[in-house]
Amino acid sequence: MNLHQLVFWILSVIAIGGALGVILSRNPVASVLFLIVTFFAVSGHYILLNAQFLAIVNIIVYAGAIMVLFLYVIMLMxxxxxxxPQKSKLLQFAGIISGGILFLVLLAAFKTTQLSTTPINASTSIGLISELGQVLFTRFVFPFEISSILFLSAMVGAVVIGKKD
Amino acid sequence: MPIQYYIFLSLALFSIGVMGTMMRRNAIIIFMCIELMLNAVNLLMVAFSNYWENSNAQIFVFFIMVVAAAEVAVGLAIITLVYRKVNSVDINILNRLKN
Known part of the structure; x- marks a missing residue:
């Protein structure tokens, strides 16, 4: 077991443990903090996968902006x-069973996928910001501009919904 | 690492998110579980982007983050509005929308 695999397993355990903490902890603030732990573990996975730019964006946007928004709303309420509020034990049990069955079905479906099991190449530069910017502003420039309109409408919508009437 | 490990990891994260949406009654927690599912999909996309050495999937992940940020802004505004009206974030209370 080399260092890469060791880091992979540690990050996976942190990610799944954090995800379980999100759905099992009773206190919503603890749920948000567990979700931040999960996002940091996923960012670690991005770095392992040579997606450095996405790792930073994941931390800044998700752990930095979105989770702070969640924390503020929880604090205000x-x-x-x-x-x-808690669902009845029967409904919780049904949720766990159906989620577990979904996991098993997906696992059985993906177990037989035929992909070559060569190790992931660790020496590419596709995740660097220069490479991604090249693609984003040439091939994907139109969706990029559309997303600015989406942001504008989301901002106007949030202000209109949130203002006192 | 083989790509299968990343597939299984993101399947586990996605299933935990689905479980959370079905187990909890707090609307904010359900929102957070949806974010968890989005992140599982993002992780799978980045893994396959690295597998095929193609950066298009990473751009898709970028756009998913953009849409998630916009969605959270509007969704939390709606939850705040509901809280102001009925003084609760329990989704069972939202049955009142039927009448």
Missing amino acids: NLNGDVE
Whole structure:
């Protein structure tokens, strides 16, 4: 087991443990913090996969911006574990069973996929910002401009929905 | 690492997100589980982008992050509005929308 594999397993355990913490902890603030842990582990996976730019963007956008937004909303609503609504045990059990069955079905479907099992090449530069910027501003320039309109409409929508009437 | 490991990891993360959406009643937690599912898909896309040495998938991941940010801004505004009206984020309360 070399260093790459060791880091992969550690990050995988952190990611899955954080994800389980999100859905199992009663306190919503703890859920948000577990989700941030998961996002950091996923960013570590991006670095292992030579997607350095996406790793940084994942930390800045997800862990930095989106999760702070979640924390602010939870803080404004003053939610904690005591007022947390819980489904009945039967419904929780049904949710776990159906999610587990989904996992098993997907696992069985993907287990037989025929891909060559060569190790992932670790010496490419496709994840660097120069390479990605080249592609983003030539082939994907139109979706890039459309996404600015999406952001504008989301901003206007959030302000209109959120303002006091 | 073989690509299969990344496939299984993102399947596990996605299934945990699905489980969370079905287990919880807090609308904010359900939102967070949706973010978890989006991140599982992103991880799979980056793994395959590295596998085929093609950067188009990483651009897709970038756009998924853009859409997720816009979605969270609007969705949290809607949740805040609902909280102001009914003083709760319990999704069972939202049955009232039927009438």
